Amino acid sequence: MKYFKDLIPYIFILLIIFSCSSKAATEIEEEEEEEEIVVVVDDTDFDPIDWTDATHSKSADPNFDEVFEDNTVKRLDFVISEENWQNMLDDMTSLYGTFGVGSGPGGGSTFSDEDPIFVPGQVFYEGIEWYKVGLRFKGNSSLQSSWQSGILKLSFKLDFDEFEDDYPQINNQRFYGFKKLSLKNNYDDSSMLREKVATDVFRNAGLAASHTAFYTLYVDHGDGPQYFGLYTLVEEVDDTVTETQFSSDEGNxxxxxxxxxxxxxxxxxxxxxxxxxxxxxxxxxxxxxxxxxxxxxxxxxxxxxxxxxxxxxxxxxxxxxxxxxxxxxxxxxxxxxxxxxxxxxxxxxxxxxxxxxxxxxxxxxxxxxxxxxxxxxxxxxxxxxxxxxxxxxxxxxxxxxxxxxxxxxxDAFNETTIQELYTSYAALIEEFATSEVSGYTFLNSSSSFQSAVSTLKSHATSRKNAVDAYLN
Incomplete structure (x- = not known):
């Protein structure tokens, strides 16, 4: 017993050393986990041969007829290097946890106040290339939910001159007069109409609001173009909404x-x-x-x-x-x-x-x-x-x-007019909505698309009745 008492001070010292070592090891692991993701900036020596004033220049006025056409579905293609695509996924993992794993233990945070990283990528539209465009995932709860549900149909933010300091060739690059655009993934919307129609109603009521349009998106991140699904392109308020819908964009x-x-x-x-x-x-x-x-x-x-x-x-x-x-x-x-x-x-x-x-x-x-x-x-x-x-x-x-x-x-939400609009838009997008593939869609089945459209039409009737009841 006496020998054990003599050893107590040494045991205490060993415990302190072990504790400090464990703490140091943990800190090193945390530092490794928090290591900054480095965006790859390469291929700086290129000639932007597709560049024209009308399509790429800052001097061009925003071409709403080209970019936000109501009665068609256009296509965008992104090309992102395999390394930068992995950087985007690694960054999302650091923000929201493992892809396909819900929130909670092992599932990452419930919310991140950090934006995902931008990477440079090529954007193709109608056979024309836009160079080293800033591309990143966007959204808050919808981004988190999509990611943790294992759905890669994520919303994107596009900034066409985000990387102009790295690539002087793209100084003040624009997309038909637009510097920034949002590509919304129609999260949790089996009709894929709500973002567009609701914004249409605000604009038709005479209020300042974004233009919108339907686009399909294909992304090539090393294995050829992958269909990411049907998206809604949305005009950014801090880009062209204040510039074009007010006399000046200089107000706060x-x-x-x-x-x-x-x-x-x-x-x-x-x-x-x-x-x-x-x-x-x-x-x-x-x-x-x-x-x-x-x-x-x-x-x-x-x-x-x-x-x-x-x-x-x-x-x-x-x-x-x-x-x-x-x-x-x-x-x-x-x-x-x-x-x-x-x-x-x-x-x-x-x-x-x-x-x-x-x-x-x-x-x-x-x-x-x-x-x-x-x-x-x-x-x-x-x-x-x-x-x-x-x-x-x-x-x-x-x-x-x-x-x-x-x-x-x-007027702007007239029951008959809105229901006709639903019918028109649904016919326009159905083939693109119902051809989305597993892992890149929020649709449970192709029939859920038409069911969602029917629900929207019933909603228009219920809102007419609700307003009549309120006013009377």
């Missing part, structure tokens, strides 16, 4: 994300009012004023003054029409339920913050994630979502909102 453009995006009292945070331009200008007084005024006590003590102050800095007419459209198409994945998926643009013509809708793939359905807000916003916490709650409680604004509901249901 925000993409709020986080608590501050609710505009609830006490939530102001410059970091969450994410500026998409004018980043070097530290002036956030426009969004700060909106938050202050919408929550000001004069709303109940002097409503006329409150409305005048709000109208001076916020385009309330646009917002109320947006509310009407969004309520009719039923998009739950935006303001009122989620603190993201919209832009605010300080229109230089009016000096008013103007609402721009974004990301409509979850629209045109009932019940998912608890469903969209009701037309009368019952159950909404006005203090949590004051832009809706406080404006709807005001008799003047409510009257305007009601008038926009009636206008939209009789």
């Amino acid at each position: 453009l925000y993409k709020p994300d986080g608590d501050a995006a609710s505009f609830a009292s006490g939530t102001f945070d410059e970091d969450e009012y994410v500026k998409k331009n004018n980043e070097d200008d530290a002036d956030f007084t426009d969004v700060q004023s909106l938050l202050s005024i919408i929550n000001d006590g004069s709303r109940t003590t002097d409503p006329a003054t409150w409305r005048a102050n709000l109208d001076a800095i916020f385009d309330t007419e646009v917002f109320l029409k947006y509310l009407a459209v969004n309520g009719i198409v039923q998009n739950w994945d935006t303001y009122g339920r989620m603190t993201h998926n919209y832009f605010l643009y300080n229109n230089p013509d009016t000096n008013k913050l103007t609402w721009i809708p974004w990301d409509n793939n979850e629209a045109l359905q009932t019940g998912k994630m608890g469903g969209a807000l009701s037309l009368n916003f019952s159950g909404l916490s006005s203090s949590q979502w004051p832009l809706i709650g406080y404006m709807y409680q005001d008799d003047v604004y409510k009257e305007k909102y009601d008038a926009y509901l009636e206008e939209v249901i009789n």
